[in-house]
Amino acid sequence: DAKTTQPPSMDCAEGRAANLPCNHSTISGNEYVYWYRQIHSQGPQYIIHGLKNNETNEMASLIITEDRKSSTLILPHATLRDTAVYYCIVRGTGGFKTIFGAGTRLFVKA
Amino acid sequence: DTEVTQTPKHLVMGMTNKKSLKCEQHMGHRAMYWYKQKAKKPPELMFVYSYEKLSINESVPSRFSPECPNSSLLNLHLHALQPEDSALYLCASSQDLNRNQETQYFGPGTRLLVL
Secondary structure: OOOOEOOOEEEEEOOOOEEEEEEOOOOOOOOEEEEEEEOOOOOOEEEEEEOOOOEEOOOOEEEEOOOOOEEEEEEOOOOHHHOEEEEEEEEOOOOOOOOOOOOEEEEEEO | OOOEEEEOOEEEEOOOOEEEEEEEEOOOOOEEEEEEEOOOOOOEEEEEEEOOEEEEEOOOOOOEEEEEEEOOEEEEEEEOOOHHHOEEEEEEEEOOOOOOOOOOEEOOOEEEEEO
16 A cells, blocks of 8 residues: 655644645555544544545545645534544555554644 | 444553453444554554454464454453553454455544553
């Protein structure tokens, strides 16, 4: 599975959009981009995933660049409860080894 | 329902104790996982079960013994642990191992303290 690079931490004002970048320059054609988050002392929570098209669900939007070497997770209206560590993971066929990187610690401030 | 439950929530044990962690899911998933997470670190994969058979053991010491008695249950038996084994133990499940995309659903974890 390809490696991902994320900034260690980010701040966001409550009510504003939080844009979390992820670099996965070695991604292969059949590898999906997954995002999870982990709120303090809880289990990781699935957010969204995509292959090459942009995706949106009730939690977030995922924007994947055309060359698929990077992606951005967008939380459209961040709340204090979105403060968490966000993990970007790349998985391919048979990629049941979900390898977590260091993630981005997002602080949403009032 | 995407719930994975884990018991107990907290566990304190001595180095000579034997204890077990339990994980349960009723989503019909056929793959189940154990992860270990140390403070301020990402989760690390320990074991993967597929259709109740052990598929992956990430070189985990034998003092950790997994068991999958049926497709809904996953246990982790602990014996003669060391203080450095203190961590959050996470269970996860997914529908299958052999699909190109596989979403894992995690339980809340068991926080283990070894004295």
